[in-house]
Amino acid sequence: MNGLEKIISQIEEEASHSAEDIIQEAREQAKAILSEADEECKKIKAEAEDKAKAQREDILRKSRSAARMREKRELLQEKQRLIGEILEEAKTALYELDGKSYFLLIAKMLEKHVQPGKGVICFNERDLNRLPEGFEQTIQETAARKGGELKVNRTPGSIDGGFLLVYGGIEENCSFASLFADERERLQDKISSMLFEQKPQ
Numbered sequence: 100m101n102g103l104e105k106i107i108s109q110i111e112e113e114a115s116h117s118a119e120d121i122i123q124e125a126r127e128q129a130k131a132i133l134s135e136a137d138e139e140c141k142k143i144k145a146e147a148e149d150k151a152k153a154q155r156e157d158i159l160r161k162s163r164s165a166a167r168m169r170e171k172r173e174l175l176q177e178k179q180r181l182i183g184e185i186l187e188e189a190k191t192a193l194y195e196l197d198g199k200s201y202f203l204l205i206a207k208m209l210e211k212h213v214q215p216g217k218g219v220i221c222f223n224e225r226d227l228n229r230l231p232e233g234f235e236q237t238i239q240e241t242a243a244r245k246g247g248e249l250k251v252n253r254t255p256g257s258i259d260g261g262f263l264l265v266y267g268g269i270e271e272n273c274s275f276a277s278l279f280a281d282e283r284e285r286l287q288d289k290i291s292s293m294l295f296e297q298k299p300q
Contacts, residue, residue, distance in 0.1 A: 215246040221256035
């Protein structure tokens with residue numbers, strides 16, 4: 100081998116080693132890039148899974164909350180329906196009381212609502228026509244105990260039952276319809292408050 104061939108051979112050998120080094124370095128760089136890309140993919144996947152989990156939990160939480168609210172609404176509606184039925188049954192029972200029991204109830208109601216001062220008590224036509232003997236005296240005695248005076252109005256009032264008290268032009272409605280309406284509203288407010296009261300977790 101002459102000198103020129105030696106030089107060429109040496110150049111080829113060095114080029115070969117240099118190419119192998121370049122290839123090796125490229126392989127290592129490619130491996131590093133792939134590893135980094137793999138880690139990034141895992142990170143993205145984990146973040147996506149966390150996000151999906153959070154979304155699922157949020158959806159479940161909202162669904163459970165909506166279900167609870169719907170249950171409360173349905174329960175409230177059922178309670179209101181039952182209240183209405185019970186009050187209607189109680190009101191019907193009052194209308195069906197015999198005369199003695201009916202006016203004993205009226206006397207108790209009067210004891211609760213009578214006021215001091217001069218006034219008038221009004222009944223509907225049916226009750227006005229069936230006032231028991233001595234009941235007007237009971238009315239006067241009840242009023243007197245409260246420092247007042249009551250007279251029976253001989254003109255029937257437009258009420259279903261119970262009575263109206265009128266003091267100086269101010270009317271107090273003690274009819275059954277009015278009293279039951281007040282009681283229904285009170286009971287519904289109480290139930291609504293109980294149903295929607297926030298309980299500690």
